[in-house]
Amino acid sequence: MAISIRKPGEVLTQKKPTGRSVVLYGPPLVGKTTTLGNDPNFRVCVIDLDKNTTTIEESDNVTIIGCDSVNDYLAVKEGVDTGFLTLGKEKLKMDFDGYAIDSFTTLEEKYKTWVATELVPNRQRELKGRFGAQSDWEDLQRNEVGEVRDWQRMTKREKNPINVIWIGHDMTLTNEMGQAYATQLMLQGKYAAPRIVSAVDAVFYMFKTEKDGKVHRGIFTQDRGIFKADARMPIDRRDDLKAVIYNPKWGEIFEAMGAEKQVTEEK
Numbered sequence: 042m043a044i045s046i047r048k049p050g051e052v053l054t055q056k057k058p059t060g061r062s063v064v065l066y067g068p069p070l071v072g073k074t075t076t077l078g079n080d081p082n083f084r085v086c087v088i089d090l091d092k093n094t095t096t097i098e099e100s101d102n103v104t105i106i107g108c109d110s111v112n113d114y115l116a117v118k119e120g121v122d123t124g125f126l127t128l129g130k131e132k133l134k135m136d137f138d139g140y141a142i143d144s145f146t147t148l149e150e151k152y153k154t155w156v157a158t159e160l161v162p163n164r165q166r167e168l169k170g171r172f173g174a175q176s177d178w179e180d181l182q183r184n185e186v187g188e189v190r191d192w193q194r195m196t197k198r199e200k201n202p203i204n205v206i207w208i209g210h211d212m213t214l215t216n217e218m219g220q221a222y223a224t225q226l227m228l229q230g231k232y233a234a235p236r237i238v239s240a241v242d243a244v245f246y247m248f249k250t251e252k253d254g255k256v257h258r259g260i261f262t263q264d265r266g267i268f269k270a271d272a273r274m275p276i277d278r279r280d281d282l283k284a285v286i287y288n289p290k291w292g293e294i295f296e297a298m299g300a301e302k303q304v305t306e307e308k
Contacts, residue, residue: 060196060204061298062189064145064238065260066211066226067247072096072258073208074143076247076289078103083292086137088117090147104137111155114148118188121203122195138204139291140192145209145237146227149185156180182233189240196242204295207241213267223267243272243298259287272298 065073074093077085078100087094089107097103106126108114120126121140126133142148153172157164166174172181192205212227224246226234238244246261246268261270263284272282281297 058202059299059301060202061243061295061300062193062196062205062207062241063294063298064207064209064226064241064244065247066145066209066244068211068249071247071249073247074141076258076260077141077206077291079288080290080292083290083295084138085141085291086121086135086139087141087143088114089143090114090151091144094143104133111148111151111159114142114151118191124201136201139206139295140203141206141208142192143208145207148188149181149228149233152181152184153177156184160184178230182230182236185228185233186236186240189237193240193242204291204300206291207237211246221267223269225269244270245272246270257287258289259285260289261285274298 065076067073074087074091075096077087078097081102083102085103087097087103087105089105092107094103094105098105106117108117117126120133121135124135126135156177157166157172158170160180161176162170164174164176166177189207192203192207195203196205210227211224213221214223214225215221226237226244228234228237243262246265247258248261248268249256249258251257261268261284262272262282263270265284272279274282278299281299282294286294
């Protein structure tokens with residue numbers, strides 16, 4: 042059995058590794074992917090779906106794996122799960138400090154093609170092989186949420202847990218008067234983004250601003266105006282994660298979020 046109980050009066054004394062999952066979203070060209078190269082001590086594997094990682098190609102802490110299709114992406118995910126990715130005669134050990142899927146927006150587009158051509162190719166559609174049937178949308182959102190939950194399970198597994206960052210674009214939500222009231226991860230379908238956010242440990246908003254003639258990049262880790270951001274953290278540790286972080290270093294951020302498993306012992 043795998044049932045565990047933490048009773049009142051028990052304290053956390055022994056620590057074991059664990060991971061965290063983050064959605065990082067914001068406008069294009071704001072520097073989301075660039076931040077992955079900010080921390081030389083945090084080894085990142087970028088699962089590159091956008092094929093647009095020129096800003097980090099020379100970063101010593103970054104390994105980039107390009108994926109052309111959903112099947113490519115799924116093969117890499119399996120490699121993360123098993124600990125090794127086999128590419129022809131080459132075998133890459135998947136022991137990185139963090140994994141970044143760049144970007145969720147592109148993955149969704151690739152999944153639409155996969156649903157229409159591989160998952161259910163014979164479904165009745167207006168155009169054969171073209172995404173668009175009502176059931177296609179249901180399959181798309183179910184697979185999107187399933188992917189995030191698969192990675193989330195790997196952050197909590199007992200052996201070799203991981204850290205993961207989902208990178209995506211933002212979209213503005215407006216009311217019937219056309220007024221903006223919130224921003225969220227750009228995904229198609231009414232329920233996709235809320236379900237994705239509910240399946241990760243944190244959602245951060247990336248921004249860029251100019252001050253004193255210099256460009257500053259940062260992230261919101263808490264709601265700020267129409268920008269939605271938050272993290273699942275104990276109340277007594279919430280101050281460990283600043284509300285605004287400039288030039289973010291992901292090793293420090295994951296550590297602040299408590300990326301370590303803790304075991305209980307009775308007093």
